[in-house]
Each structure stands twice: as C-alpha cells, then as structure tokens.
Amino acid sequence: MARKPPEGARLTVRVQPRASRDEIVAVGGAELRVRVTAPPAGGAANDAVRDLLARALHCPRSAVTIERGHAARTKVVGVAGLSPDDLRLRLTAAAS
Numbered sequence: 001m002a003r004k005p006p007e008g009a010r011l012t013v014r015v016q017p018r019a020s021r022d023e024i025v026a027v028g029g030a031e032l033r034v035r036v037t038a039p040p041a042g043g044a045a046n047d048a049v050r051d052l053l054a055r056a057l058h059c060p061r062s063a064v065t066i067e068r069g070h071a072a073r074t075k076v077v078g079v080a081g082l083s084p085d086d087l088r089l090r091l092t093a094a095a096s
Contacts, residue, residue: 009086057094
C-alpha cells in the first residue's frame with residue numbers, strides 16, 4: 001500500500017520588518033523568529049517572509065503560504081509537502 005504524501009505543516013512566525021538583513025533568528029519554542037529588510041507596507045514583508053522560508057526550506061515559493069496574520073507581525077505560515085518533522089529539521093539546519 002502506498003503512503004500518502006504529507007499534506008503540509010504549519011508554523012507560527014514572528015516577523016521583524018525593516019531589519020538590516022533577511023535572516024532566521026530563532027528556531028524553537030512556540031514560534032519561529034525572522035527578520036526581513038522589506039517594509040510592512042503593500043505586502044512587501046509578507047513576500048520577503050515567503051521568499052526567505054522557501055530558500056531556507058529548499059522548497060518552491062508557491063509551497064509557502066501565509067494563512068493568517070497578513071497585517072500582523074505574528075503570522076501562521078503553511079508549508080505544503082513537508083511534514084512537521086521535516087519542517088523542524090530543515091529550519092534547524094538553516095538557522096545553524
């Protein structure tokens with residue numbers, strides 16, 4: 001019997017816009033903390049978060065979606081095609 005591929009994972013992300021560089025600051029705890037250089041206006045910071053996470057997770061940008069918190073610093077982000085365990089492993093590797 002074939003295994004069903006993972007539907008995806010969700011994580012809570014705390015975003016600091018207008019930072020000096022794009023980076024993942026902290027992995028673990030209740031939320032992931034990231035910094036992006038983009039301003040929060042016009043959805044630029046949201047796009048930067050999606051780009052940063054897609055690069056860090058080695059997945060297409062289309063797999064990363066902001067599900068809640070479009071206008072807030074704390075967001076719920078969904079990543080299609082990764083299990084929660086794979087997501088955690090890839091984020092830990094990207095942050096080190």
